[in-house]
Every structure is written in structure tokens, then in C-alpha cells.
Amino acid sequence: MYQNDMTRKEIEFALAERSKEDERTLRGLENCDRRNFLRVSLKFAGMAAAASIIQPHTFQLVNVVHAAEDGAQPELAFRFAYVSDTHLYARGMTHRFAKAALKAVEDVNALDPQPDFVLFGGDLAQLGRPDELALGQQILKELKAPVRMMVGEHDWYLDLGEKWKEMFGPDFYSFDYKGIHFVTLNSVVEKDFWTAKGYTPEQRMAIVSGLDDNRQSPFEVGEPQRQWLSKDLAKIDKKTPIVVFSHSPLYKLYKNWNFWTDDAEQVQQILQPFETVSVIHGHTHQLLTHRIGNIHFHGMLSTAWPWPYAPEGLPELTVQMSRSDPFNQLDGCGNGTIDVRKNGRVDKRYNLWTRNPRVVTASELASGSLTGLGGYKGPSY
Amino acid sequence: MISFRVRTSARWVCAAALLLASNAQATDLELPVPEGVFPPEIPAENQLTREKVDLGRTLYFDTRLSTDGTVGCVTCHDPRSGFADGRRKPTSAGVGGAVGARNAPTVLNAAFLASQFWDGRAATLEEQAVQPLINSIEHGFADKDAVVARIRELPEYAPLFEKAFGGPEITIERAGQAIASFERTLISLDAPIDRFLKGDTAALSEPARRGWELFNGKARCNTCHGHVDVLPLFTDDDFHNIGVGIAGIDFDTIARKAVDAVVAGASIDELAISNEKASALGRFLVTREPRHMGAFKTSQLRNIALTAPYMHDGSEATLADVIEYYDIGGNPNAYLDGGMRPLGLTAQEKADLVALLESFTSDDLERFEDLKKLAP
Amino acid sequence: MNVKLILAALMLGAIGLTYFFMDRSPALERARRAEVGAEDEWASRTVWACDRRKMVIVEGVRSDEKIPPARAQQVADVLQDLMRYCNEEITARISTDARITIAANGKVYEHYVVGGPLPIVKARFGDPTEREKKIWKAELDKLVTEGDRLFHSDELGTNGVACAMCHPNAANTHPETYPKFQTQLKEVALLRDMVNWCILNPLEGKQLDHADPRMKALEAYMLAARAGKALEAGKH
Numbered sequence: 007m008y009q010n011d012m013t014r015k016e017i018e019f020a021l022a023e024r025s026k027e028d029e030r031t032l033r034g035l036e037n038c039d040r041r042n043f044l045r046v047s048l049k050f051a052g053m054a055a056a057a058s059i060i061q062p063h064t065f066q067l068v069n070v071v072h073a074a075e076d077g078a079q080p081e082l083a084f085r086f087a088y089v090s091d092t093h094l095y096a097r098g099m100t101h102r103f104a105k106a107a108l109k110a111v112e113d114v115n116a117l118d119p120q121p122d123f124v125l126f127g128g129d130l131a132q133l134g135r136p137d138e139l140a141l142g143q144q145i146l147k148e149l150k151a152p153v154r155m156m157v158g159e160h161d162w163y164l165d166l167g168e169k170w171k172e173m174f175g176p177d178f179y180s181f182d183y184k185g186i187h188f189v190t191l192n193s194v195v196e197k198d199f200w201t202a203k204g205y206t207p208e209q210r211m212a213i214v215s216g217l218d219d220n221r222q223s224p225f226e227v228g229e230p231q232r233q234w235l236s237k238d239l240a241k242i243d244k245k246t247p248i249v250v251f252s253h254s255p256l257y258k259l260y261k262n263w264n265f266w267t268d269d270a271e272q273v274q275q276i277l278q279p280f281e282t283v284s285v286i287h288g289h290t291h292q293l294l295t296h297r298i299g300n301i302h303f304h305g306m307l308s309t310a311w312p313w314p315y316a317p318e319g320l321p322e323l324t325v326q327m328s329r330s331d332p333f334n335q336l337d338g339c340g341n342g343t344i345d346v347r348k349n350g351r352v353d354k355r356y357n358l359w360t361r362n363p364r365v366v367t368a369s370e371l372a373s374g375s376l377t378g379l380g381g382y383k384g385p386s387y
Numbered sequence: 388m389i390s391f392r393v394r395t396s397a398r399w400v401c402a403a404a405l406l407l408a409s410n411a412q413a414t415d416l417e418l419p420v421p422e423g424v425f426p427p428e429i430p431a432e433n434q435l436t437r438e439k440v441d442l443g444r445t446l447y448f449d450t451r452l453s454t455d456g457t458v459g460c461v462t463c464h465d466p467r468s469g470f471a472d473g474r475r476k477p478t479s480a481g482v483g484g485a486v487g488a489r490n491a492p493t494v495l496n497a498a499f500l501a502s503q504f505w506d507g508r509a510a511t512l513e514e515q516a517v518q519p520l521i522n523s524i525e526h527g528f529a530d531k532d533a534v535v536a537r538i539r540e541l542p543e544y545a546p547l548f549e550k551a552f553g554g555p556e557i558t559i560e561r562a563g564q565a566i567a568s569f570e571r572t573l574i575s576l577d578a579p580i581d582r583f584l585k586g587d588t589a590a591l592s593e594p595a596r597r598g599w600e601l602f603n604g605k606a607r608c609n610t611c612h613g614h615v616d617v618l619p620l621f622t623d624d625d626f627h628n629i630g631v632g633i634a635g636i637d638f639d640t641i642a643r644k645a646v647d648a649v650v651a652g653a654s655i656d657e658l659a660i661s662n663e664k665a666s667a668l669g670r671f672l673v674t675r676e677p678r679h680m681g682a683f684k685t686s687q688l689r690n691i692a693l694t695a696p697y698m699h700d701g702s703e704a705t706l707a708d709v710i711e712y713y714d715i716g717g718n719p720n721a722y723l724d725g726g727m728r729p730l731g732l733t734a735q736e737k738a739d740l741v742a743l744l745e746s747f748t749s750d751d752l753e754r755f756e757d758l759k760k761l762a763p
Numbered sequence: 764m765n766v767k768l769i770l771a772a773l774m775l776g777a778i779g780l781t782y783f784f785m786d787r788s789p790a791l792e793r794a795r796r797a798e799v800g801a802e803d804e805w806a807s808r809t810v811w812a813c814d815r816r817k818m819v820i821v822e823g824v825r826s827d828e829k830i831p832p833a834r835a836q837q838v839a840d841v842l843q844d845l846m847r848y849c850n851e852e853i854t855a856r857i858s859t860d861a862r863i864t865i866a867a868n869g870k871v872y873e874h875y876v877v878g879g880p881l882p883i884v885k886a887r888f889g890d891p892t893e894r895e896k897k898i899w900k901a902e903l904d905k906l907v908t909e910g911d912r913l914f915h916s917d918e919l920g921t922n923g924v925a926c927a928m929c930h931p932n933a934a935n936t937h938p939e940t941y942p943k944f945q946t947q948l949k950e951v952a953l954l955r956d957m958v959n960w961c962i963l964n965p966l967e968g969k970q971l972d973h974a975d976p977r978m979k980a981l982e983a984y985m986l987a988a989r990a991g992k993a994l995e996a997g998k999h
Contacts, residue, residue, distance in 0.1 A: 095923045102728075102922060109721075116639070116721065132923065216915055218931035263931055311928050314935040332929065332965050333610045333947050336725025360725055362676050603948075604963065604970075613949025623946075 080347040084184055087114045087151070087343045090127025090288045091308030093160060094145075096137035102335050103132070104141065106309040110341040111148045113357065121343060122183070124151050127288035127306045128158025128194070128253035134211050136169050143173060154181075158253040158288055159194040159225070159264075163214040164207050167192075178231055180238050186247050186350060189238065191231060193252040193267055194289075196223040217263045217313070224261060225254040226268040236276050247282035247350020255287045255303060257296060260316035265290055277301055282350040284368075292338070293356055295366050296321035302371050304344075304354040312338025323371065327358065336360050416440075418498075421576050425617045427498035430511060433564040435571060438551040443569030445547060446562055448761045452520065452537060454527035455482045459763070460519070460566065463491035466758040469693030470494040470573060477701030481519075482527035488666035489659065490701035493694045495749075496687060498571040501624035505683045505699040506670045508655055512567035517559050518656045525660065531559040538562065575749040576619060578689065583746070584614065591746050598743025601736055606713070608740075610726065611685045621688035621747070626670040628681040629727055630718030632700040636667045638680050638721060645672055669699070680722040690752075692745045706744050710737045796820060798866035799856035812842045816852045823859035837861065837877075844877050848890075903983070910984025913977055920966025926981075929965070933988035940998040954982055 092107040099108065114124055126146060131138035139161065146153055155174040162170060167177055177192035199222055200210040213221045227235075242248070250256065256273055259265035267273065277283045283301040291313040294305030303321075312330045320326070330338030336359040345353040351368030358364065416435055420426045429435055446452065450459040463472045463479040471493040472479045479491040489505055497503065503515035519525035520534045528534045538544050538557050548557050551565055582590035583599070591599065602608045612621045645665045649655060655672050658665040665672060670679035683699045697703040703712055714737065716729040732740070792809070801807055801820040808824040811817070819838050824830050830838065837857060845853050845865075853867040855875070863875040872881065891899070913919060915927040930936050938954045945952035948960055955978055959970040971978045 097923065102924075113721065216927065218927065219915075311924075313931065314929070317934065329935065330929075331726075331947070332961060333607075334725035335728070335965065339725075361678050607964065609949045610947050615949055623949075 080349045080351065083186075083346045083348045083350075084122045085343050085345050086123050086125060087117060087121040087341065088125040088127050088286070088306050089114065089146070089149075089309060089341050090125075090306040091129040091158065091291055091310060092142060092145075093129055093132040093308070093310040094138045094142050095132050096135060096141050103310045104145065106336065106339060107142070107145045108148070109336075109359070110309045111145060113341055115148070115150050117343070120151050122151065124149050124153045125251060125286065125344075126153055126155050127251070127286070128156045129160040129288060129308075130158070131161050133208075133215060134161055134164030134169075139169055139173060154188075154190065154251070156190050156251045156253060156288070157192050157194065159196075159214050160211075162192075162194060163196075164211040178234065184346075186249055186346060187239075187242050188249050188251065189235065190251040191227055191235070191253075191256075193227045193254040193256060193273075193287075194225045195228040195231070196225060199223045220262065222264070224266050224268040225264050227252075227256075227273050228269070232269065232272055232276065235273070239276060239280070242280070244280055245282075246280070247346075248277065248280050248284070249346070249352065250277065250283065250285045251287075252285055253288045255290065255294070255296075255305065256285050257298060257303060257321075259290075259294075259296075259319040259321070263313070263316060265316055265319070274298060274301060284352045286344060286352075286354075293324065293327045293364060293366075294321070295323045295325070295354075295371065297323055297371050297374075302352065302368060304352070304366065307338075307340040307342055307356055307358065309339055309341060311335075323374075325364075325366075327356075327361070327364075334360055418571060419574050421581075423616055424576060424619065425499075427571055427574070428511075429571065430513065433513060433567060435568050436551065438547075439565045439568035440572055441569075442544075442547040442551040443565035443567065444758075444761070445544075446566050447569055448758075448763075449541075450763055451541060452526060452534070453482050458482050458526050460494075460516070461762050463519075463525075464494045465762055466755050467762055469690050471694035475695065477696055479525075481522070481525035485524045487524040487660040488663045489699055490696060492686065493690060494570050495573050495575055496620060496689050498574060499618060499620050500622070500687060502684070504659070506655075506659060506673050507626060507684055508659070508673045512570050513560070513563045516563040516566040516570075520559065520562075522656055522660055534559050534562070573755070575751055575754070576689070577751045578749045579746040580614075580743075581619065584616075584619075592742060594739045594742035595746045597736075598739035598741070598746075601732070601740055602743055605736070606730055606732060606740060607726070607728075608713075612688055619689075622685045624685070626679055626682040626684055627724040627726070628669070628679075628683075628720070628722045629713075630681075630720050630723045631683070631698045631712075632667055632702055633681060633718050633720040636664065636681070636720075638668070641665065642668060642671060642680065646675055649675075666700075677722075681720065682722075682724075688744065688747050690748050692748050706741045707737065710740050792818075795854040795866065796856075798871060799854050799864045800871075801856045810838050810842065812846060814846070814850075816850070817842060817845045817855070818853075819855045819857060821857050840877050848881070903987075906980050906983045907987045908984075909977075910980035910982070910987075913981055914984050919962050919971075919977075920968035922967045924966050926961065926966075933985045936985045936989070937998070938982070938985045938989055939992045939994050940996065943997045943999060954985070958982070 089107070089110040092103060092110075094103050094107060095101055098104065114121065124146075130142035130146075157167065157170055157174075157177045161167075162177075171177060178190055180187065180189045182188070196214070200213075203221075205213065213219050216222075239248070252267075254267045255265060255270075256267045257270045258267065278299060278301070281300060285301060285303045286306060287303065288306045288308075290305045291308035291311065292305060292315065293307075294303070296303040312327070314329075315326055327338060338358070338361075340356060340358040342357045343355045345355065347353065347368065351372070353365055353367040356364040356366075416437060418426060418435070433439070447460040447464075450457055450462065452459055458481050462481075463474075464470050465473040467473055468475075472491040474480065476486075478487050478489055480486045492505065498512060501507075503509040503512060504518075509515035509518065517531075517534075521528050521530055526534075528537070535557055544557065545555060548561060549555050552561055579590045579595075580599075583596075588596070602612075611623050611625070611627060613623065614621055641664050645658060645668055648658065648665075649672065659672060660666070667681060670682045670684075671677070673679075686697075691697075692706065695705060697706070697709050698712075703709045710732070713727075714730045714732045717723060717727040793804075795818065796802065796804070796809075799820065801822065803822075804826070806825060807820050807822045808826050808828065808830055810819045810821065810830075812819075819841050821830055821834060821838055824834070834857070841855050841857065841863060845851075845855065848867070851867060853865060855866075856864045858864070862873070863877070865872045865875045865881065867881065875881070913926075914930075914933065915925055917923045917925050919926070926933075936954075941954045941957070942951050944950070945957055945960070947964070948956060952960075955973050958978065958981055959973075962968045963970050
């Protein structure tokens with residue numbers, strides 16, 4: 007008989023802010039046999055995790071997969087992992103950013119079973135230098151699973167993508183995999199701000215690398231790529247699930263820090279007709295969740311450092327991670343996996359180093375049940 | 388059997404007489420807590436009384452409270468060794484010489500800690516005291532009833548329990564409360580470092596003073612082992628994986644097995660002491676939170692020079708070894724605390740840190756001389 | 764019934780007396796009149812400004828007479844003008860030939876003109892000129908800009924990490940919450956203590972002296988970025 011390891015007090019607290027339906031779910035945990043526990047705890051684990059009220063029983067995640075076989079939620083189709091925002095300096099393998107990137111690679115290599123592929127989420131280099139990109143390539147080569155690359159602004163603005171394209175191929179492309187249509191965008195295009203001012207490439211890169219440096223332009227996808235996207239998606243059935251890889255969030259959160267895509271509405275318009283769309287984005291270095299219509303947005307963690315939450319514009323659905331501890335270079339950082347379900351929806355797992363992992367499931371996003379969780383508010387920044 | 392009891396009874400009579408005669412007792416109900424320091428938390432249901440302390444002390448030193456009569460609390464928490472294990476082996480041993488997986492920490496000043504055991508599985512001294520009694524490696528009793536049965540066999544306890552609890556009933560919980568009460572009197576917060584921090588610069592040697600600068604600076608000790616005036620224990624009461632004893636440990640596999648075992652009813656206490664692999668999981672075994680994988684309590688540092696060897700598995704023999712361990716940044720493992728990193732200390736700096744740690748030894752330990760006489 | 768009336772009367776009387784004596788003690792008033800040379804109490808009328816600090820003595824009007832409109836307007840103009848000098852105690856005397864004498868700060872100024880400058884301004888510390896304010900702001904901006912530069916550069920550390928990497932726009936620095944117990948330091952810290960800790964630890968650099976111009980610049984930048992936030996010492 008599995009035991010519920012939550013105290014009565016913790017359950018009461020959780021219940022105090024829950025809806026009637028949630029109440030029933032939680033009460034179900036108190037006296038149940040194995041089958042019920044697994045089925046019921048799946049939902050609770052997600053909720054509790056999202057609310058960050060009670061840390062989930064770690065191996066509930068293992069049990070969650072088993073529960074899927076019981077028919078509790080859509081079956082897992084496949085899983086891919088991500089490593090993102092490594093921001094490497096070319097200062098050898100013992101530099102803290104290199105060590106962190108290697109740790110992420112080791113984590114992914116330790117996954118059993120191995121993920122189908124690994125997404126690199128952008129910002130491989132810190133200052134776009136060839137030696138930084140080379141170091142990144144060397145580190146990512148250690149991954150056992152195949153790697154899909156995505157570009158970030160830190161990779162691009164020293165030479166406007168020349169080295170990147172030479173090393174890693176096109177900066178935007180699409181591919182089909184196990185019934186899902188994947189699109190990778192270069193969503194860090196910026197209107198030319200450097201020619202008029204006569205900036206050197208290094209100066210341009212230094213400006214873009216400053217998150218709060220407003221001399222740069224807002225990110226956008228841009229007209230040429232939007233046209234390409236329309237054409238690419240024209241051949242795809244509206245029922246086919248779409249997963250978009252993008253460095254900038256493809257919505258507008260906080261312009262000051264380029265947590266922003268200037269032509270977000272137009273891009274969303276192209277994606278809207280599809281029934282199931284998920285956007286996986288980098289750049290924000292934090293737990294970030296959003297939904298606009300039928301499009302789900304999930305941010306990726308960085309391996310190098312966490313950003314604070316923006317003073318305004320935070321989507322309501324986001325359950326924040328709490329402030330990170332500067333003593334601990336891994337705190338607030340990590341990597342993660344994305345479970346793609348048979349119905350094309352994705353569950354996002356944040357593998358936070360030094361903290362308990364957090365899973366944000368598609369069903370919670372779709373039902374909006376995260377907002378129902380009494381608006382958990384993190385600290386103000 | 389009978390002669391066994393008579394022999395040891397005589398010792399107890401002597402001990403009782405000794406203590407009645409001595410003045411400098413560590414059993415004053417006024418706990419010797421210096422001004423400005425938070426007193427130890429005492430649970431409401433176990434208010435401190437002289438009678439409880441006397442009973443607790445008697446239980447603490449009684450090796451008959453074990454299946455083969457060789458193990459008492461004193462065996463691993465010996466006043467002659469800073470209230471830690473005098474065996475000086477990496478880990479402690481119990482009945483029949485059975486060796487466990489963990490290195491017994493000191494009882495001195497343990498009353499101030501937020502939790503007990505390396506993995507914090509006991510919230511109070513009361514909860515801690517009873518677990519070794521029913522651990523197969525330590526005192527060896529099969530269950531609570533066996534412990535109570537043994538105490539009942541020893542006639543001197545009935546009146547002691549009566550006096551301490553106002554009734555004749557002997558339970559393991561009461562035994563725990565008495566032992567905890569005695570342990571609460573084992574307080575000593577008067578060391579050179581304390582005088583130094585109050586303004587007496589001469590209280591520390593020059594190397595120790597340099598060590599203090601390093602402790603709070605380059606060596607990065609203070610974030611986990613920091614000193615605060617109101618609780619000067621040099622611990623953050625938190626749990627960190629610093630990579631001790633992870634060689635050959637596949638955390639994920641062992642963790643899954645251990646969780647299955649615990650969920651099926653296995654005792655965490657038993658797993659932690661008797662199973663080396665499960666023991667390496669540390670706090671994870673207790674909370675089952677991934678962030679606690681391989682994490683152990685930040686040791687308090689008072690009297691640390693007296694309680695070698697060091698770490699939860701006793702793998703560092705001397706203080707110099709401990710400093711060396713931190714200097715290299717600990718053993719890399721998937722769950723290593725991100726605060727660990729190579730420090731780049733010079734030989735002089737390492738020696739200075741050792742000198743500093745030696746200044747954490749209390750000056751007033753002769754208060755416990757009488758207790759040393761009670762040790763077998 | 765009677766008791767109530769008596770009590771009410773006593774209360775009103777008390778209030779009235781307080782009011783009367785507050786700023787209008789006869790001796791005080793006479794002293795101020797003497798300052799501006801308005802000795803003759805019979806042939807003048809006193810008007811007080813609402814701050815109870817500025818008074819205008821109008822000569823040629825009996826104390827029980829109404830002030831003619833033109834002169835009343837003059838009184839109002841003078842009082843309004845004198846209100847520029849907040850918190851100052853100023854006495855003005857308008858003579859029958861419309862000359863205005865001012866007494867302020869223990870000094871007497873003849874020939875005061877409404878709207879004109881008073882020498883007392885230049886002697887007061889808390890009231891800077893526009894020109895002074897410009898100078899002060901330029902100097903502050905210089906320091907804040909230098910702090911901004913340092914904050915975003917990698918020169919304080921040895922590993923390429925900049926303060927702005929965890930603190931864009933000085934977000935999450937919370938300078939307004941110091942002093943507070945800083946858990947990384949295990950003691951109560953001021954902002955500069957934490958800056959130094961960050962330089963040593965995440966940035967792996969050499970700590971700065973508290974009086975180092977770079978430290979001052981960094982603090983200036985952070986405080987400027989968080990200007991307007993309420994002080995909350997001890998808040999974590």
C-alpha cells in the first residue's frame with residue numbers, strides 16, 4: 007500500500023486555495039490504493055509543482071509515465087531534451103560557463119532512455135566569437151543524441167551569422183518528425199542600428215549582448231522569414247501539431263530587455279489556424295509559461311545564469327521560480343526535457359539544478375488551471 | 388545473569404554518590420546559555436527538570452541498554468572524545484562490533500541545532516534519542532517493546548521514572564525525553580573565537596586571525612558555516628551535497644530502489660546506518676526531493692578539533708584533510724552543490740584555517756569531568 | 764444642562780486662548796513690529812499669512828478700520844510674494860507712501876519691490892538656484908554613468924561575469940532594503956558589503972575599498988536605477 011507522504015497540514019493548506027474539483031482530487035490522495043494514487047497524484051503533482059506549494063514527490067514523475075499507460079492522459083509519443091543559453095567565453099573547459107555547459111551535456115547523456123534528439127536553444131557563444139562557437143561545438147559534440155541547433159543574438163551579431171551558418175547550417179528551417187511538424191526560426195533579427203552610428207562589429211556585438219542596452223533594436227522575425235513560414239505551413243494539414251523553436255519568445259513581454267518579438271502578432275496569426283501549436287523559446291533564462299489562444303509558450307532555462315523576472319508584463323500563467331542564490335553558480339540554471347504527447351501537445355520539464363524539477367503540462371495550460379491556483383506571486387524584482 | 392547485574396549495579400551506586408557529592412554539575416536547570424544567545428528550544432511537553440536530567444544521564448551512560456550489554460549512548464558519544472566517537476574509526480560501531488555507515492556527531496551543543504542526524508530525520512533530541520535503540524547495528528533492539536522490557540529488568544529505573552514523570556510507567560518516549568533533557572545540559576559556548584568576536588583580538592593567534600579573514604572571504608566557508616551572534620554554532624542548519632563518499636554511487640539507481648523500499652515500509656533509520664549505498668543518499672532518503680540527493684547537514688563547528696574524523700562517513704581524518712577537500716572543490720557528481728569550487732589556497736592559508744578551527748574548542752570543558760568518570 | 768454649557772464654554776475658551784497665544788503673543792508681535800519700525804500700533808493694521816509666519820503691517824489704516832481695496836490688493840501681493848520663502852519668518856511694513864520694508868533673518872531691507880529678489884535667498888542653504896541645481900545634477904549624472912559603465916563591464920571580475928548579467932537595469936539589487944541580514948555573508952550588510960561579496964564570489968575579482976570611487980559609482984548607479992522605491996531596511 008503506497009503511503010501518502012504529505013502531512014495532513016500540507017493537504018489542508020493546499021485545499022484552502024483550491025476549487026471544488028481540486029479539493030476532490032486532493033482528498034482522493036488521502037486513502038487510496040496504488041492505481042488510484044497514481045492516477046490522482048499525476049494531476050496533483052502537476053498542480054502542486056506549478057503552485058510550488060508542496061514539492062512533488064520526485065518519483066511521482068516516474069509513476070506519472072506509468073499512469074499514462076493507465077489512460078490517465080494522452081500517451082507519450084516521444085521526448086526530446088534541450089540545452090540552452092550557454093553564453094560561452096573561450097577561456098578553457100574550467101571556466102564556470104564551460105563547466106555548466108558540460109554538466110548539462112552530462113545530464114542529457116545520463117537520461118535513460120535517451121531522448122530522440124537534443125535542441126540547442128541559442129546563445130552558444132557570449133560574444134559571437136569563432137573560438138567561443140568552436141568551444142560550444144566541441145562541448146555539444148559530446149552529446150550522444152542528435153542535435154538540432156537554434157541561433158541566439160549572442161551568436162549572430164559579431165559577423166551577422168556568417169560563422170554560425172558555416173558551422174551549423176541554416177538559421178531557419180523546418181522538419182517533420184513522428185507526425186509533428188517542427189519549425190526553427192531566427193527570431194533575433196534586428197533592424198540595422200549600427201551603420202548610421204558607425205559601430206564596429208565588436209561594438210555592435212557588445213551592444214546586442216547587453217540585455218538592458220536600448221541602443222539595439224527590438225527582436226523580430228521579419229518579413230522574409232514570415233513569408234517563408236507561411237509557405238512552409240501552407241502544405242501542412244491544420245490538424246498536424248506544430249512545434250516552433252524560437253530564441254525570442256514570439257510574444258511581447260518586456261521591451262526593455264528584448265523579452266519581445268516585434269512582429270509577434272503577425273507570426274501568431276500565421277500559426278493560429280493550426281489546432282496544436284507549441285513554442286519553445288530561449289533568451290529569458292527562467293521559468294516562463296504563456297498561452298495565447300491555442301498557442302502554448304514555454305521558456306528554456308539557461309546553463310549560465312538566471313535572469314530576474316521583468317518588472318512588468320509577466321504572463322499570469324507563469325509560476326515564478328524564486329530568487330536565485332548568487333553563492334551557488336548553478337542556482338536558477340539547468341536544462342530540461344519536453345515530452346511530446348500523442349496528441350501533439352507538449353509537457354515542459356524544467357530540470358533546475360539545485361532545486362526540485364518542475365513540470366508544466368499541456369493539459370494545465372489548456373485548461374487554464376494554473377491561473378486558478380490563487381495567483382501565486384513570486385518576489386518582486 | 389545475576390552476577391552480571393550485581394557487578395554493574397555497584398558501579399551505578401558509585402556514580403550516583405559521586406554526582407550527589409559534586410557541586411559543578413552540568414545539571415543545573417538554568418542552562419548555561421550566554422547572554423544574547425537564543426536558548427535551545429524545549430518542547431512544551433518535555434519541560435526540563437532535575438529529575439529528568441538525572442534519569443537521562445543514567446540512561447545515557449548505561450551500556451545495558453543494548454542487546455549484548457556493550458552499547459550505550461556513551462559508546463559513540465563519549466565525553467572523553469568531545470562527546471563523539473572515541474574509536475577514531477571512520478564510522479561508528481554498535482552491538483557485536485557491527486560497523487555502521489555513519490560517523491557519530493557530537494552531542495555537545497546539539498541542543499541548539501534545528502534537526503538531528505546527518506540527514507535531519509529527527510526534528511528534536513527526543514526523536515533522535517530513541518532511534519539508535521531500535522537500530523539493528525547500534526543498540527540492536529528489535530522494537531520499542533524490547534527496549535521497554537530491558538529497562539523494566541533493571542530495578543533502579545522504576546523509582547527514577549517515577550520521580551521524573553510522576554508515574555511508574557516506562558515507555559521509550561519517556562526514555563527519549565529524559566535523555567534529551569540530559570543532552571540539553573551539554574552546552575558549551577565559551578571558546579577563544581567567542582572572546583575574539585566580542586572584541587578581544589588577542590584571544591586568537593595571528594594565524595587564526597588570518598584564518599578568520601579567509602573563512603569569511605577567499606575560503607568561502609561562512610555562507611554555510613557562518614557565525615551569527617544569536618546562534619553561534621557555525622552552521623546554516625541546511626543540507627548540501629559537497630560530494631563526500633560518492634565514489635561508485637549511481638544515485639539514480641540507488642535512489643529508485645531506496646524510495647521503493649521506504650514506500651514499502653522500510654525504516655529510514657535502518658537504511659541510513661546499515662546500508663552504505665542507501666546512506667550515501669543523505670537527506671534525499673528523508674524528503675525524497677531531488678535537490679537533496681546526496682545532501683548532508685552542514686556540521687556545527689564548535690569543538691571540531693576534538694571530534695575527528697570528519698564528514699558523514701568519516702572519510703577525512705584530520706582538519707587539514709578537510710581543508711584540502713574543500714580546496715579542490717569536492718568530488719564532482721551530478722548533484723554537487725553549485726557553491727563548491729576550487730579555492731586556490733596556499734599552504735599558509737590552509738594552515739591558518741586549521742589554526743582558526745582549533746580556536747573553536749571550548750575553554751570550559753572541565754565542567755564535564757564528572758561525566759567522563761561515568762564512561763565505561 | 765448647565766454643566767454642559769459651562770464645559771462647552773471652557774473648551775471654546777481654551778481653544779481661543781491657544782489660538783491667540785500660538786503665534787500672536789502680543790510681546791512677539793511688538794518685537795517684530797519694532798524690527799520694521801512700525802511702532803505706532805494705533806494707526807496700522809496687521810495681516811498674517813496662512814503659515815502664521817509672515818506678517819504685513821499696513822500703515823495709515825486704523826486697526827479697527829477696513830483696508831481700502833487698492834491697498835488690500837497690495838497686501839495680498841506682498842504676502843503672496845513672500846510665500847516664496849517657505850518656512851521663513853518675515854515681517855513687512857507697507858508705509859502710507861507705499862514703501863515696503865522687510866525684516867527677515869534679523870536683517871532689515873528697505874526698498875523691497877514685489878517680485879524682486881531678497882538678499883536672504885542667497886544666504887539660505889536649502890534653497891538652491893536653478894544654476895546650482897544644474898551643476899549638481901551634471902556631477903551626479905557623471906558618477907551614475909560611470910557606475911552604469913562599471914556595472915555592465917567585465918573589468919571588476921576575472922571571469923567575464925558582469926553585474927548586469929544577473930541584474931539588468933540593476934533589477935533585483937534592492938539597494939533600498941539595506942541594511943539587512945545578508946544570508947550569503949551571515950551578517951547584517953550594507954549595500955557596499957554585498958557589492959564586495961559579489962565581486963569576490965560570482966565575479967571572482969578583487970574586492971574594492973568602501974571609499975573607492977568605483978564603489979561609489981556603482982552604488983550611485985544602483986540607487987539611481989531604483990529611485991522612487993520606498994525604503995524598506997531589512998526586507999529580503
